[in-house]
Amino acid sequence: MRVYRTAPTRAFTTFSNALLRDATISWCAVGLLAYLVSLPNGAKASIRKLSDQRKEGRDRIGAALRELEEARYLRRLTRRDRMGQLRTEYEVFDTPYDPEASHPGPAAAPAAGPAAAPVPETAGNPASGDPDHGAPGPLPPGEKTGVKEPPSPAARLLTSLGRSDPRLALGEGEAERLRTLVEEWWAVGASDALIREALTSGLPARVHAPAALVADRLRRKKPAPRPTAPVRPECGVCGAPVPEGASCTRCAPATPAVAGFVAAALRGGASVRQVLRRRR
Template sequence: MRVYRTAPRRAFTTFSNALLRDATISWCAVGLLTYLVSLPNGAKASIRKLSEQRKEGRDRIGSALQELEDARYLRRLTRRDGRGQLRTEYEVFDTPYDPEAPEPAATPGGAPATGLTPETAGNPASGDPDHGVPGPLPTGEKTGVKEPPSPAIRLLTSLGRSDPRLALGAGEAERLRTLVEEWWAAGASDALIREALTSGLPARVHAPAALLADRLRRKKPAPRPAAPVRPECGVCGTPVPEGASCARCEPSAPAVAGFVAAALRGGASVRQVLRRRC
């Protein structure tokens, strides 16, 4: 295949290969996201208008928007406007956003600082599919609060912020999560995992998830050997040979008991001699 590219000088949008090759979202979701990102900040859109511009129907558009939300390319925020009514605002990102980053403050007019504004000012829970993108929130999710990602997923998704070649989708990070946890179980630190995953990368990374999975499996350190158990007396904590008992706390053998008694008598005699000389 030969690829011919032009170099536009105006009215263009730049996307990273990590976005265009993210296998965790469908072709429809990728195309829809590139269109939404190309819109000016504060643009208005709805499922109805999006479906009218292409051959996909409302159901397909709604499904693609849900994919983008699951992969953290789209975020919906619920805020109160100046009249005290709840409004849903939408933000779109060209790379998965950090769920722990603080939400941007709203502009004075109530619109989000970045992202996509719903077309309709109606109640987002009214059930009308045209009331914004991507439609009403399910019951129990109207506050926009989600389960925080696990530490392993946070580590994996942070790699893409340091090096765009290693950008992962939410589904890819979830599939690699257990491999990172195996490294931690073997005693590896976060710094060691990052070094193993980011050092010596090729100039072009075509499949970051596959590359990271290979490194996590191939370079996983051996489990740490268990520390040897040091036998000691259960009463006083004095180290004792394996299988032996403490002569001080358990003088069970007559020879050991006699030796201990003689040592005690000898110590008392020495102390008496020292007192007389003083």
């Protein structure tokens, strides 16, 4: 491969090769980070605005933002403005920041220039992949800022699909809405491996709506309940199998005729055994 480069004199951003070659994040996340780092201080970004500028949908943009947050290229901050409304802001870093430090260290400090300030998220929540619905309102009394309920096991299974195949990247909100379909599979005895196989095999080259595809496959491919073995009638006293509607001959009270037949059968059996022993 031969690479031709130009020498820009204005409106350019410098990146470290380590950022562009970080294999822990997807190509989509790398491209999104490069764009966010190139923005000027105080720029406003939302999932809707970012998805409108490129062909990736809101789900892919939300998944890429979560990747950057997990890799410590992006940090979410929740602040209350002068009107008492909560605002979610993102600090963007061109190298992973130190989570133990009270503020970014020299190695992880924002680069001077266009990417030095946080990128405010004024509509929606990129970390959850939710659509833009305007700025959130004041918190109810007693609710803590930034505290989220842990995802359900079914939601964790669905969000993990995007790590193995970016085409199935789902937001936390989408996964929670689909968790009942996964629980229906578990109820009929399906394993996690069977669910993953049903959702990831034979995917089209491009998936435009991952949540809709996952929901359709979960409904359409759900296996039938496992057949239960027929219950064999048993004697309530000794547990011996008995025919349907009959009683146990050993435990039920025997009539004189039945008792005589049983006694004769036992005597006959004893006689046969005695003859066989003599022949030996």
